Amino acid sequence: MSELIEYMQTLGKRAKAAARVIANADTGVKNNALTAIANEIEAQQIAILDANALDMAAGAKNGLDDALLDRLELNAERVAGMAEGLRQIVALPDPAGEISQINSRPSGIKVGQMRVPLGVIGIIYESRPNVTADAAALCLKSGNASILRGGSEAKHSNLAIAACISKGLQEAGLPSDVVQVIETTDRNAVGELIRMEGTVDVIIPRGGKGLIERITKEARVPVIKHLHGVCHVYLDDKADKEMAISIALNAKTQRYGTCNTMETLLVSEGVAAEFLPELEALYQAENVELRGCVKTCEILPSCVKAVDADWDEEYLAPILSIRVVADMDAAMDHIHRHSSGHTEAIVTDDYSKAMRFLREVDSSSVMVNASTRFADGFEYGLGGEIGISTNKLHARGPVGLVGLTTQKYIVLGEGHIRQ
Amino acid sequence: MSELIEYMQTLGKRAKAAARVIANADTGVKNNALTAIANEIEAQQIAILDANALDMAAGAKNGLDDALLDRLELNAERVAGMAEGLRQIVALPDPAGEISQINSRPSGIKVGQMRVPLGVIGIIYESRPNVTADAAALCLKSGNASILRGGSEAKHSNLAIAACISKGLQEAGLPSDVVQVIETTDRNAVGELIRMEGTVDVIIPRGGKGLIERITKEARVPVIKHLHGVCHVYLDDKADKEMAISIALNAKTQRYGTCNTMETLLVSEGVAAEFLPELEALYQAENVELRGCVKTCEILPSCVKAVDADWDEEYLAPILSIRVVADMDAAMDHIHRHSSGHTEAIVTDDYSKAMRFLREVDSSSVMVNASTRFADGFEYGLGGEIGISTNKLHARGPVGLVGLTTQKYIVLGEGHIRQ
Numbered sequence: 001m002s003e004l005i006e007y008m009q010t011l012g013k014r015a016k017a018a019a020r021v022i023a024n025a026d027t028g029v030k031n032n033a034l035t036a037i038a039n040e041i042e043a044q045q046i047a048i049l050d051a052n053a054l055d056m057a058a059g060a061k062n063g064l065d066d067a068l069l070d071r072l073e074l075n076a077e078r079v080a081g082m083a084e085g086l087r088q089i090v091a092l093p094d095p096a097g098e099i100s101q102i103n104s105r106p107s108g109i110k111v112g113q114m115r116v117p118l119g120v121i122g123i124i125y126e127s128r129p130n131v132t133a134d135a136a137a138l139c140l141k142s143g144n145a146s147i148l149r150g151g152s153e154a155k156h157s158n159l160a161i162a163a164c165i166s167k168g169l170q171e172a173g174l175p176s177d178v179v180q181v182i183e184t185t186d187r188n189a190v191g192e193l194i195r196m197e198g199t200v201d202v203i204i205p206r207g208g209k210g211l212i213e214r215i216t217k218e219a220r221v222p223v224i225k226h227l228h229g230v231c232h233v234y235l236d237d238k239a240d241k242e243m244a245i246s247i248a249l250n251a252k253t254q255r256y257g258t259c260n261t262m263e264t265l266l267v268s269e270g271v272a273a274e275f276l277p278e279l280e281a282l283y284q285a286e287n288v289e290l291r292g293c294v295k296t297c298e299i300l301p302s303c304v305k306a307v308d309a310d311w312d313e314e315y316l317a318p319i320l321s322i323r324v325v326a327d328m329d330a331a332m333d334h335i336h337r338h339s340s341g342h343t344e345a346i347v348t349d350d351y352s353k354a355m356r357f358l359r360e361v362d363s364s365s366v367m368v369n370a371s372t373r374f375a376d377g378f379e380y381g382l383g384g385e386i387g388i389s390t391n392k393l394h395a396r397g398p399v400g401l402v403g404l405t406t407q408k409y410i411v412l413g414e415g416h417i418r419q
Numbered sequence: 420m421s422e423l424i425e426y427m428q429t430l431g432k433r434a435k436a437a438a439r440v441i442a443n444a445d446t447g448v449k450n451n452a453l454t455a456i457a458n459e460i461e462a463q464q465i466a467i468l469d470a471n472a473l474d475m476a477a478g479a480k481n482g483l484d485d486a487l488l489d490r491l492e493l494n495a496e497r498v499a500g501m502a503e504g505l506r507q508i509v510a511l512p513d514p515a516g517e518i519s520q521i522n523s524r525p526s527g528i529k530v531g532q533m534r535v536p537l538g539v540i541g542i543i544y545e546s547r548p549n550v551t552a553d554a555a556a557l558c559l560k561s562g563n564a565s566i567l568r569g570g571s572e573a574k575h576s577n578l579a580i581a582a583c584i585s586k587g588l589q590e591a592g593l594p595s596d597v598v599q600v601i602e603t604t605d606r607n608a609v610g611e612l613i614r615m616e617g618t619v620d621v622i623i624p625r626g627g628k629g630l631i632e633r634i635t636k637e638a639r640v641p642v643i644k645h646l647h648g649v650c651h652v653y654l655d656d657k658a659d660k661e662m663a664i665s666i667a668l669n670a671k672t673q674r675y676g677t678c679n680t681m682e683t684l685l686v687s688e689g690v691a692a693e694f695l696p697e698l699e700a701l702y703q704a705e706n707v708e709l710r711g712c713v714k715t716c717e718i719l720p721s722c723v724k725a726v727d728a729d730w731d732e733e734y735l736a737p738i739l740s741i742r743v744v745a746d747m748d749a750a751m752d753h754i755h756r757h758s759s760g761h762t763e764a765i766v767t768d769d770y771s772k773a774m775r776f777l778r779e780v781d782s783s784s785v786m787v788n789a790s791t792r793f794a795d796g797f798e799y800g801l802g803g804e805i806g807i808s809t810n811k812l813h814a815r816g817p818v819g820l821v822g823l824t825t826q827k828y829i830v831l832g833e834g835h836i837r838q
Contacts (some may be wrong), residue, residue, distance in 0.1 A: 097778065201811050202811075240834070250837055254837050374528055393620075
């Protein structure tokens with residue numbers, strides 16, 4: 001154990017030293033590094049796939065399920081995708097160094113804010129080895145040093161990718177400590193990492209709810225967390241029927257396993273009898289299981305009755321709970337009680353209701369007449385995304401490069417002293 | 420203990436319900452409440468002073484020291500100051516509801532961000548009863564519900580002020596639960612408050628380093644913390660001598676007990692022999708004790724030799740440590756090692772060095788040619804300040820109304836679905 005602590009502290013010291021270097025590196029240098037890493041990943045495709053084959057073999061032997069094995073697997077296309085992802089990050093504007101409006105104060109000083117990197121970012125993730133390249137690149141571009149801890153099942157893949165990152169950094173004249181991968185598979189390494197206050201500035205866990213809850217509970221370092229997405233769509237009685245049905249269908253069925261997928265549909269009493277039968281047919285065509293409240297089941301006799309737990313469930317599957325509500329206020333009350341604060345949408349043509357819903361619903365994304373599936377960093381134009389934060393403080397919603405920075409005050413004086 | 424938990428949970432539930440109301444209250448209503456509270460405080464001056472007299476008597480009996488008694492004491496002028504502070508907050512712009520630039524995305528959706536209150540804010544503070552009015556008002560104006568926990572020594576004063584707040588809220592048609600004061604003096608109430616995840620959105624402790632360290636360590640709710648201020652001024656060899664001396668003197672002697680007071684002066688080797696003797700005479704005239712590095716003591720033979728601990732000390736007193744450094748890089752290295760990340764200043768006429776210092780020094784305020792004493796919310800134009808954050812995430816530096824809010828994404832569609 002003390003050996004582990006020593007190992008982690010060395011890693012931390014190196015990260016902190018590298019953080020000062022990368023924080024002050026010019027955008028061009030950072031872009032050169034990203035390009036060099038992308039080139040190296042392409043050049044090392046075979047080595048990366050060989051390493052991945054070792055992980056896949058071990059995974060199969062250890063009985064990983066198909067979904068996990070799919071996430072773990074790399075192929076030529078996925079490796080090319082990693083390199084392409086890095087080049088996209090090259091093209092993004094560098095948030096670091098941006099100075100917001102500088103104001104003159106009565107004292108004569110000029111005060112503004114400068115955007116600066118956070119420092120050292122710890123990323124803890126599971127299975128997908130492409131996160132190694134992706135997370136490292138977003139941290140690097142925003143001027144942060146990173147310490148990455150991938151799943152032990154992806155050990156060989158992650159180390160092969162890490163070698164490319166290290167080489168790319170060096171080619172650009174940057175210390176390879178800017179991106180460090182924890183090499184030990186000792187589970188206690190995570191416990192150490194999340195307690196390294198004063199060294200690690202923020203922890204970003206990417207993985208299932210269990211991982212994130214555990215980390216949040218034990219961490220001493222601030223965590224940008226993405227707990228889960230119990231997302232709602234509310235179909236108002238002033239909704240256009242065609243639009244309502246199209247959005248309700250898309251929000252559930254466009255993809256099932258994503259956090260911005262609708263899990264509960266709320267339908268205004270005034271339109272429930274009109275909208276629900278048509279929706280039921282469309283969902284049935286997609287094999288979506290429906291679980292309804294009493295009123296829903298009255299309208300849709302073949303619908304399964306929902307139990308209390310359904311309203312808080314993130315199914316991540318072709319299952320949808322449906323509740324008929326009296327009006328928008330009742331819908332917002334339901335959301336207030338059951339939402340995970342991720343994304344909610346209203347479908348309505350009523351201007352006042354749209355404005356009230358936008359203002360009053362307290363989630364990281366609130367939408368009018370759009371599918372919840374739009375809630376992600378690419379769709380929002382962030383260019384990339386290290387996760388979607390369900391925190392209220394600091395970064396809320398999709399977290400891109402800006403979410404990996406902070407602002408400090410700068411004061412420009414000409415010899416000013418306080419009276 | 421279970422009675423306390425029940426009490427705190429009731430408080431929390433009420434705060435959460437009130438948070439929804441105040442979050443959606445119009446600016447005018449919030450301003451009416453603030454004005455009504457100010458009027459009520461003025462009207463109840465005698466009752467407040469009577470309550471304060473009880474606290475002062477108990478404080479004297481319990482042997483509180485003079486500094487604490489001074490902070491605890493209210494008089495007509497201080498009560499008037501509280502009311503005046505509330506009226507100043509009325510005049511500030513309301514940050515809630517602000518929508519930042521809405522962009523059209525290729526999919527056709529329009530994406531922007533809306534500034535919204537955090538929700539429920541817990542404030543934990545010591546002795547000064549005026550914080551009750553001040554903190555409540557900042558939370559109210561920014562649309563947050565608050566739970567206030569003052570020091571037990573100010574119990575009667577705080578309750579008298581809380582009664583005025585409650586009355587003012589009701590006069591404006593707002594629930595009095597928008598601002599709740601913890602009435603029990605049971606110390607475990609703080610322990611409960613800082614663990615009420617899902618109810619309390621952020622904790623802001625205002626007090627000594629001990630209080631803040633303890634709260635940070637035990638809290639499960641995010642903490643906007645203000646640890647301490649080990650602030651530095653670096654006098655560069657390209658500094659104008661008169662300006663350098665004026666700023667170095669002001670940053671230390673304008674006030675000793677404040678967190679933005681300089682605690683360590685760094686002087687470039689090139690100008691140390693020229694600047695230090697003059698500075699020594701000025702500091703001696705103000706009875707400031709100097710503690711120097713070896714080189715400082717060579718230049719100032721009567722200077723006390725600093726020990727290692729001096730470089731990390733927040734004296735909050737007429738004591739100053741002085742170190743002669745080779746150049747700006749050495750100064751920044753010293754700051755990197757010893758600063759608490761609060762405020763640092765450089766005095767220089769060298770453009771490149773000024774730019775580098777601004778960029779590379781990682782503190783909440785970084786200044787060129789200005790006294791560190793400017794680092795506060797009023798001087799920066801925030802209009803008020805609930806504290807100065809030494810956190811990196813969320814709010815950094817002086818925290819005004821904007822720091823008590825967050826941003827959510829809003830998406831405006833016209834029936835858009837994800838392809």
